[in-house]
Amino acid sequence: MLALNILDYSPIDEGATAREALLQTTQLAQRAEALGYHRFWVAEHHQVFSVAGSTPEMLMMHLATSTKTIRIGSGGVMLPHYSPYKVAENFRMLEALHPNRIDLGIGRSRSYRIVNQALNESKGIKVSYEQQIQDLQKYFTDDKTTEHRFQELIATPITETAPELWLLGTGGESAEIAAANGMAFSYAHFAKPSIAGVEAIDSYRKQFQPSKLMDKPKVMVAVFAVVAETAEQAEEIAKAFDLWLLFIESATPPPYYPSIETAEKRGFSASEQEKVKNNRRRMIVGDAEYVKAEIEKIAARFKADEITIIPSISGADNRMKEIELLAKAFNL
Structure with missing residues (x-):
């Protein structure tokens, strides 16, 4: 059975505050749990003032x-900005509780140059x-036997279980790294909906090497979805999303x-309309049954085990309604 997940950016609606956005994310997670969604993820965005999600670990x-x-x-988590040891400690704390x-x-998303500078200005040689x-x-398996530059180092707190480790990507290189290191792979269809993604996932499955954390x-696959009671209502909501993009x-x-x-009220210029047309390739817009059918096509094309809806x-009410409509359509 196809598992359904949610990835939330904590959008700050027009006239709302960051605090309200984060509280709305909390309500959305609670509703997602009640509806039967499998996972609820949050993002890391820097210097994007329309979303409140900047530190996923804390949220x-x-x-x-x-x-x-x-x-x-x-x-x-955008790993190149951080110490893997500290990331491991953060997530072991989460796992312990x-x-x-x-x-x-x-x-490893490329952020704004000023963000990269601020997050990395005190670093020496990059790993x-x-x-x-x-x-x-190493830190999630307490491995002290394999040769490593910090061989005796253990991340605390020590836990009996470990977080699931997923690599996020848009192409072949990320898929190869995930396969070589025995990790789960999440393909960002919302960023690059191309046949190259299908090829990357096929290659990932063929080249996968079991690890201590994952044996198969x-x-x-993560998708932008705009769902409403009717196709016409979904199209109205999608126009606001077009404008945000x-x-x-x-x-x-x-x-x-x-x-x-x-x-x-604003509408779109001729040049903007061309960008909107291109961006629409990145999303599914319609009523719940239509979006369900399109999600199932994507899942089949990519041989996906799970689909993550973004x-x-x-509108917080629109986001809540969307996940309710999809849950009903998929009989979660």
């Missing part, structure tokens, strides 16, 4: 405490991304998700 602790059974994860419920999704991943696995390949690519994006009313749309 995860709050969400895990606010729920009981749903898996809580990061989608993802909420065993068998924590996911560590990691990525490769793959080495960082291998470091994490596991694939997740244009905003975040602009030089001076506003610090909020534009409302449906704002998008309707309900990154304007």
Whole structure:
């Protein structure tokens, strides 16, 4: 059976505050748990003032405490900015308090130059991304036998269980790293919906090498979805999302998700309409039955074990309604 998950950015709606956005994320996670979703992940975004999700580990602790059974994860921690040892300690703390419920999704998204500078200005020699991943696995397995530059080092607290380790990516290189290191792989369809993704996942499954943390390949595909009671209502909501995507690519994006009313009043220029057309390839828009059918097609095409929905749309009520409609359509 196809598992359904949610990745939430903690959108700050027009006229709302970051605190309200984070409380809405909490309510969404609680509702997702009640509806039967498998995982609820939160993101790491820097210098994006329209979303409140900047430190997934801290938000995860709050969400895990606010729920009981749903898996809580990061989608993802941008590992090149951080010490794998500290990341391991953060996630072991989460796992110690909420065993068998924590996911560590990691990525290496290229942030704004000023963000990269601020997060890395005190660093000396950089360690490769793959080495960082291998470091994490050492710390999560308490491995002191394999040769390592910090061979005697153990990440605390020591736990009987470990977080699930997922690698996030948009192509072949990330898929190869995930396969070589025995990790689950999450493909960002919402960023790059191409045939190359299918090829990357096929290669991942063929090349997968079991690790101490995972014995067989596991694939997740993440999609932007806009769902409403009717296709017409979904299209109205999608126009506001279209505008947000244009905003975040602009030089001076506003610090909020534009409302449906704002998008309707503003409209789009000819050049913007072309960008909107391209961005629409990254999302599924429609009523629940249509979106369900499209999700099932994507799952079949990518041979996905799980699908992660990103309900990154304007209006907390709209986000809540979306996950309820999809849960009903999939009989969660």
